[in-house]
Amino acid sequence: xxxxxxxxxxxxxxxxxxxxxxxxxxxxxxxxxxxxxxxxxxxxxxxxxxxxxxxxxxxxxxxxxxxxxxxxxxxxxxxxxxxxxxxxxxxxxxxxxxxxxxx
Amino acid sequence: xxxxxxxxxxxxxxxxxxxxxxxxxxxxxxxxxxxxxxxxxxxxxxxxxxxxxxxxxxxxxxxxxxxxxxxxxxxxxxxxxxxxxxxxxxxxxxxxxxxxxxxxxxxxxxxxxxxxxxxxxxxxxxxxxxxxxxxxxxxxxxxxxxxxxxxxxxxxxxxxxxxxxxxxxxxxxxxx
Numbered sequence: 001x002x003x004x005x006x007x008x009x010x011x012x013x014x015x016x017x018x019x020x021x022x023x024x025x026x027x028x029x030x031x032x033x034x035x036x037x038x039x040x041x042x043x044x045x046x047x048x049x050x051x052x053x054x055x056x057x058x059x060x061x062x063x064x065x066x067x068x069x070x071x072x073x074x075x076x077x078x079x080x081x082x083x084x085x086x087x088x089x090x091x092x093x094x095x096x097x098x099x100x101x102x103x
Numbered sequence: 104x105x106x107x108x109x110x111x112x113x114x115x116x117x118x119x120x121x122x123x124x125x126x127x128x129x130x131x132x133x134x135x136x137x138x139x140x141x142x143x144x145x146x147x148x149x150x151x152x153x154x155x156x157x158x159x160x161x162x163x164x165x166x167x168x169x170x171x172x173x174x175x176x177x178x179x180x181x182x183x184x185x186x187x188x189x190x191x192x193x194x195x196x197x198x199x200x201x202x203x204x205x206x207x208x209x210x211x212x213x214x215x216x217x218x219x220x221x222x223x224x225x226x227x228x229x230x231x232x233x234x235x236x237x238x239x240x241x242x243x244x245x246x247x248x249x250x251x252x253x254x255x256x257x258x259x260x261x262x263x264x265x266x267x268x269x270x271x272x273x274x275x276x277x278x279x
Contacts, residue, residue, distance in 0.1 A: 064174075066217060069119040069127075069164035071181055 114213070119166065121156045127164055128153045130176045134200035139237055152198070154178065162197055163221070167214050175201035177214035181225055191228035193256055193268065199232075215245055223271050231256050234265045242267040 131152050135145050154162070165177040178198040196218060201210045222230055234242050243249065247267035252260060255268050 063169055064213060065115040065117060065168050067117045067119040067123060067166040067168060067173075069121060069123050069159065069166070071161065071163045072121070072159045 114217075119164065121159050123164065123166060124154055124156060124159075126166060126173045127176050127178075130166075130173050130202050131198070131200045133203045134175075134206075137203045137206060138235070165214055165217055165221075167210055172205075173202065174205040174208075175199070175210040175214050177218050179218050179222070179230070181221070191226070193229040193231045194222045194225070194227040195256075196230050196232040211241070212245055219269065219271055227271060229271050230269045232267050232269075233257070233263050234267055236265055239265050239267070242269075245269075 131154075132149060135149055135152065138145055138148075140148070154164070161180055161182075162178045163181045165179075166173050167175045167177075176198070177196070177200075180195040180197055196215075199211055199214060201214075219230060230247075232242060232247065239249065247269045250258070250262075250266040250268055252258065252262045255266060257263060257266060
């Protein structure tokens with residue numbers, strides 16, 4: 001069985017393996033029919049075709065791209081907007097400035 | 104016979120900005136919907152799990168896209184040196200989320216592989232994660248091992264129970 005492994009863990013089957021697929025799938029289906037007759041389970045869920053699933057996965061991963069948001073030190077982040085003097089705040093800013101208890 | 108195909112090497116990497124964070128939070132929102140928890144618990148969890156622009160100070164975000172759809176997100180801490188093991192340091196994987204519609208398709212593994220690669224480049228010897236209880240089997244499946252109470256970062260008598268570590272050196276020995 002020839003498999004080309006990708007760097008990222010996906011897999012792609014070679015074309016010469018394609019010819020075996022039909023036989024493998026047919027046999028898997030017939031085997032699983034026997035199996036399912038024994039235990040009543042679904043034949044197609046019971047015996048997944050590995051060749052099909054690998055091709056399916058490589059198709060799924062085709063066209064994948066990553067976007068990386070790098071870590072940015074606090075100094076590079078935009079500073080929050082400044083609050084002007086006299087703006088309505090839920091506490092007494094002057095009291096904080098002069099370190100006196102607010103009334 | 105197993106061979107490698109260079110056509111599939113690295114997915115394209117694009118540099119993002121903090122403005123991508125709403126997309127990150129959107130993926131987290133959909134991913135959490137698959138949790139085996141009550142709606143109320145999911146709602147409460149989301150307020151804590153969503154990231155803000157200040158989180159960019161600590162974390163690096165990796166978004167996995169296909170066409171215009173963001174399929175998953177990995178968040179890790181590339182500069183954390185508080186976790187040390189022997190003479191080397193261990194990086195923290197802070198979050199791994201896959202959109203509910205794209206789960207069980209290998210997206211999480213793609214993201215993890217990229218995080219492992221980036222951590223290795225920064226000379227981290229391992230990746231550490233505090234997983235959700237129901238994610239434990241996933242992390243075991245992708246090669247992480249569960250830490251005992253007295254092992255690894257955060258070890259204590261009352262350590263968080265679902266702590267996992269992936270040895271990045273083991274990654275090389277598996278590949279060889």
